[in-house]
Amino acid sequence: MSDAKKFMYINRKAPYGTIYAWESLEVVLIGAAFEQDVSLAFVDDGVYQLMKNQDTTEVGIKNFSPTYSALGDYDINKIYVEKESLEARGLTLDDLQHLVWEDEDDDWAEKDSIRVVTSAELAEIFEQQDVVLSF
Amino acid sequence: MSTLHTVNKSSYERDSLEACVRLAAKGGSVLLIEDGVYSAMSGGDKASVIENAKADLNFYVLGPDMKARGISEDRLIDGVKVVDYKGFVELTVENDKVSAWL
Numbered sequence: 683m684s685d686a687k688k689f690m691y692i693n694r695k696a697p698y699g700t701i702y703a704w705e706s707l708e709v710v711l712i713g714a715a716f717e718q719d720v721s722l723a724f725v726d727d728g729v730y731q732l733m734k735n736q737d738t739t740e741v742g743i744k745n746f747s748p749t750y751s752a753l754g755d756y757d758i759n760k761i762y763v764e765k766e767s768l769e770a771r772g773l774t775l776d777d778l779q780h781l782v783w784e785d786e787d788d789d790w791a792e793k794d795s796i797r798v799v800t801s802a803e804l805a806e807i808f809e810q811q812d813v814v815l816s817f
Numbered sequence: 818m819s820t821l822h823t824v825n826k827s828s829y830e831r832d833s834l835e836a837c838v839r840l841a842a843k844g845g846s847v848l849l850i851e852d853g854v855y856s857a858m859s860g861g862d863k864a865s866v867i868e869n870a871k872a873d874l875n876f877y878v879l880g881p882d883m884k885a886r887g888i889s890e891d892r893l894i895d896g897v898k899v900v901d902y903k904g905f906v907e908l909t910v911e912n913d914k915v916s917a918w919l
Contacts (some may be wrong), residue, residue: 686818695826698885699852730855740881740901747887757836771829772860777887 687812688719695730695817697747698738703731704746706817711749714756721760721805721811722753725805729754729817730794747779754783759795766801819844821912825851828863837845837918838870846875848900854883859894861892871896881907 691710695702714720724732731747738745753761761781768774781795799807808814822841824861826833834856837847849857856863857878866875876897883890883899890899900908909915 696830696852696855696886698882699827727827727852727855730827730886735889736885736887738885741885743885745885770862771855772858772862772864802834 686717686719688721688810689713689815690721690723690808690811692725692808692816693722693731696727696730697736697801698741698743701817703728704744704752707749709815709817710753710758711756714758716763719805720756720758721762721807722758723762723807725762725764725804728800729771729773729778730780731762732763734777734779750779751781752776753792754781754795757783757785759793759798761795762804762807763796763798764804765798765799768808818914819821819846819912821845821908821915823845823915824849824853824856826918827852828856828866829861834863834866837916838866838874841874841916841917843873844875845878846908848879848905848911849897850876850879850905852883854878854885854886854888857894857897858888860892860893864894867894867897877904877908895897 693706697703699810746761784790784794822837824834824837828834877900880899880901
């Protein structure tokens with residue numbers, strides 16, 4: 683694990699309208715398989731990717747939103763959502779899926795994966811990364 | 818003459834809806850599809866685009882695209898009507914032409 687790098691995936695697109703959201707998820711899962719230190723950020727229209735109650739049956743597109751709830755099982759538990767992006771869209775944390783992970787160092791306690799952060803906080807987090815990938 | 822305008826981009830990412838509203842003649846209809854449906858949600862910074870234009874234009878949103886994105890009807894701006902695919906076809910037939918804002 684000593685050569686694990688800090689990978690940040692920045693998601694800025696709404697789901698379904700373009701392929702970016704789905705492609706990002708694919709790459710994130712591949713990165714996790716290589717045991718890297720993975721973080722995800724959802725900013726701008728990317729926050730829509732995490733909306734609850736997505737139902738694509740009538741549009742004939744695969745609903746990939748349940749995949750986000752599996753990220754905890756891949757040790758991906760740093761999911762940053764920009765506060766300013768939520769507010770601009772009239773959304774709150776309640777509009778998003780409740781994503782959790784189990785902490786093996788704390789008797790497998792279930793903990794929240796989503797952290798709502800300000801733009802300034804997110805800028806700091808981006809600075810700490812080794813690799814940044816943008817979708 | 819009447820026109821059905823379709824908008825398929827989020828107004829938080831592009832200015833397609835603003836261009837459409839600015840250039841659409843009074844009495845026309847605007848149907849929000851694909852990522853355009855986000856613009857029909859109340860409470861956001863861009864809700865004013867529809868709020869300010871709804872007296873002059875009829876606004877519709879495509880239900881299946883709304884549901885795909887997890888938007889419930891109670892989140893819509895007052896006055897925006899939900900249509901299904903059949904309603905989309907009817908709007909196309911009722912109007913003389915369709916103008917797509919990308």
